[in-house]
Amino acid sequence: MFELAPYLRKQQVRVDAFLKAALPPVTTRPALLHKAMTYSVLAGGKRFRPILALAAAQACGRPEAAALTAGAALELLHTYTLIHDDLPCMDDDDLRRGKPTCHIVFGEANALLAGDALQTLAFLWLAALPAAASPARLVAELARAAGSQGVIGGQVEDLLAEGSRPSAARLRYIHVHKTAVLIEAAVRLGAIAGGASEPQIRQLGRYGLALGLAFQIADDILNATSTPEALGKPVGSDQARGKLTYVAVHGLPASRRMARSLVRQAQAALKDLPGPSAPLHALADYVICRKN
Amino acid sequence: MFELAPYLRKQQVRVDAFLKAALPPVTTRPALLHKAMTYSVLAGGKRFRPILALAAAQACGRPEAAALTAGAALELLHTYTLIHDDLPCMDDDDLRRGKPTCHIVFGEANALLAGDALQTLAFLWLAALPAAASPARLVAELARAAGSQGVIGGQVEDLLAEGSRPSAARLRYIHVHKTAVLIEAAVRLGAIAGGASEPQIRQLGRYGLALGLAFQIADDILNATSTPEALGKPVGSDQARGKLTYVAVHGLPASRRMARSLVRQAQAALKDLPGPSAPLHALADYVICRKN
Numbered sequence: 072m073f074e075l076a077p078y079l080r081k082q083q084v085r086v087d088a089f090l091k092a093a094l095p096p097v098t099t100r101p102a103l104l105h106k107a108m109t110y111s112v113l114a115g116g117k118r119f120r121p122i123l124a125l126a127a128a129q130a131c132g133r134p135e136a137a138a139l140t141a142g143a144a145l146e147l148l149h150t151y152t153l154i155h156d157d158l159p160c161m162d163d164d165d166l167r168r169g170k171p172t173c174h175i176v177f178g179e180a181n182a183l184l185a186g187d188a189l190q191t192l193a194f195l196w197l198a199a200l201p202a203a204a205s206p207a208r209l210v211a212e213l214a215r216a217a218g219s220q221g222v223i224g225g226q227v228e229d230l231l232a233e234g235s236r237p238s239a240a241r242l243r244y245i246h247v248h249k250t251a252v253l254i255e256a257a258v259r260l261g262a263i264a265g266g267a268s269e270p271q272i273r274q275l276g277r278y279g280l281a282l283g284l285a286f287q288i289a290d291d292i293l294n295a296t297s298t299p300e301a302l303g304k305p306v307g308s309d310q311a312r313g314k315l316t317y318v319a320v321h322g323l324p325a326s327r328r329m330a331r332s333l334v335r336q337a338q339a340a341l342k343d344l345p346g347p348s349a350p351l352h353a354l355a356d357y358v359i360c361r362k363n
Numbered sequence: 364m365f366e367l368a369p370y371l372r373k374q375q376v377r378v379d380a381f382l383k384a385a386l387p388p389v390t391t392r393p394a395l396l397h398k399a400m401t402y403s404v405l406a407g408g409k410r411f412r413p414i415l416a417l418a419a420a421q422a423c424g425r426p427e428a429a430a431l432t433a434g435a436a437l438e439l440l441h442t443y444t445l446i447h448d449d450l451p452c453m454d455d456d457d458l459r460r461g462k463p464t465c466h467i468v469f470g471e472a473n474a475l476l477a478g479d480a481l482q483t484l485a486f487l488w489l490a491a492l493p494a495a496a497s498p499a500r501l502v503a504e505l506a507r508a509a510g511s512q513g514v515i516g517g518q519v520e521d522l523l524a525e526g527s528r529p530s531a532a533r534l535r536y537i538h539v540h541k542t543a544v545l546i547e548a549a550v551r552l553g554a555i556a557g558g559a560s561e562p563q564i565r566q567l568g569r570y571g572l573a574l575g576l577a578f579q580i581a582d583d584i585l586n587a588t589s590t591p592e593a594l595g596k597p598v599g600s601d602q603a604r605g606k607l608t609y610v611a612v613h614g615l616p617a618s619r620r621m622a623r624s625l626v627r628q629a630q631a632a633l634k635d636l637p638g639p640s641a642p643l644h645a646l647a648d649y650v651i652c653r654k655n
């Protein structure tokens with residue numbers, strides 16, 4: 072019987088230790104920039120994407136060392152998008168993971184540049200992996216997922232949608248691009264870095280895309296129903312801002328149904344993988360019952 | 364006798380054609396984002412970095428196809444730094460290359476995201492090159508040059524220096540990091556993409572670093588002495604903002620002497636390269652006599 076909670080704690084410690092060791096020391100010139108980068112990366116994330124990358128390598132029966140680096144690079148990239156999302160010209164949020172956002176602590180210009188530098192560093196970590204981990208392919212996959220037709224495309228459509236007429240098609244575009252493609256990238260990068268086969272990489276991609284969409288629907292549900300204490304950030308902010316969310320478009324019961332159905336789709340994609348897939352299976356259940 | 368002006372025009376047309384063909388069409392969803400990216404990339408830059416990358420491959424007697432892609436990627440990266448530099452929380456500039464800056468035309472959030480997406484795309488273009496061009500190495504070299512201990516480090520120190528006591532050491536740090544490392548990267552990436560030898564790559568690195576510092580000193584001189592018409596952006600803005608510049612710290616005559624000495628250093632580094640190095644030689648002279 073697989074126990075998710077201790078597994079998550081163990082993997083989170085492992086990812087945090089890697090991030091702490093691999094980030095440039097905060098005394099590196101310019102110290103202010105490296106402090107801002109470290110502040111946001113080590114602000115206590117769940118490390119969901121790196122944990123997925125590790126679990127993907129494991130499910131393919133492959134070594135996890137390169138997947139850990141790839142997962143950590145994904146966490147840098149994810150953190151940069153959060154820093155930029157929180158800026159006054161974007162969502163203008165003061166609180167993230169229960170702590171003041173990067174620009175509140177370091178000022179807008181330094182937060183902007185810390186985000187920029189974390190994106191750059193994500194690609195450096197991938198590119199510096201040994202040839203067996205297919206570094207150029209990892210960079211290309213992450214760049215496609217994170218770029219103008221991936222995460223950033225989703226962010227732009229999200230801003231365009233604020234206060235506009237709700238549309239289920241646009242909503243799906245936003246959630247797939249803003250969130251799901253990076254979760255898809257997490258499992259694909261873990262598998263590629265570990266040296267998995269092409270069919271295995273495709274299987275994990277299907278898992279990741281379904282899981283990522285479920286993850287974002289669950290986020291919408293939490294934003295509408297949680298407390299600031301449980302969530303570590305304001306709740307009800309989506310509605311106040313006129314954001315396009317699954318709760319706003321489909322209502323709470325239908326959103327919950329869709330999230331559950333996507334989780335089952337994700338789990339079905341794990342069939343016949345050569346390594347242990349219990350962690351990926353349990354992680355899929357977890358994304359729709361988590362409290363933050 | 365090598366004629367620089369027609370050479371520059373020819374290479375600029377070649378780079379512009381590549382950029383136009385390789386950028387995602389402006390109709391790609393989200394169209395607003397792709398319009399903002401294209402607007403800034405095609406706003407009429409000199410294409411100095413891509414031209415250097417091409418000239419570096421040529422000077423090593425190597426084919427130029429991969430160097431063109433690498434040079435174009437450098438131009439994307441350079442453009443992203445300009446877009447972010449111009450934002451209200453940074454230099455707050457309304458005019459760039461004689462045109463309204465990206466955030467003036469598309470709004471702050473879209474300019475921020477267009478910059479982010481251009482950085483991502485630069486790494487995608489490098490990573491997608493064939494194995495013979497050493498794509499992972501190109502990504503790593505660009506990421507080191509562009510990251511927290513390269514360009515972004517220089518930008519942070521530049522902001523810290525505004526209105527502070529002038530220091531020749533800090534000034535050198537800023538100019539080397541904010542500008543010279545990316546020009547060094549331009550020639551190194553061109554050489555690496557073309558398949559040059561390690562000694563050739565190192566030679567070009569020495570050329571690029573000296574040239575890059577001369578380039579930024581020349582920028583300081585232009586900002587202090589040019590006209591807005593010739594420069595395409597406001598002049599005297601460095602002084603008004605209390606920026607640390609070579610003109611402010613060393614005065615105009617000493618700045619001119621240093622720039623000339625660096626150009627000679629750069630040219631000396633070109634000795635014994637197997638291909639035609641006349642373009643690189645002439646480009647070095649050009650950086651300190653250009654009008655914009």
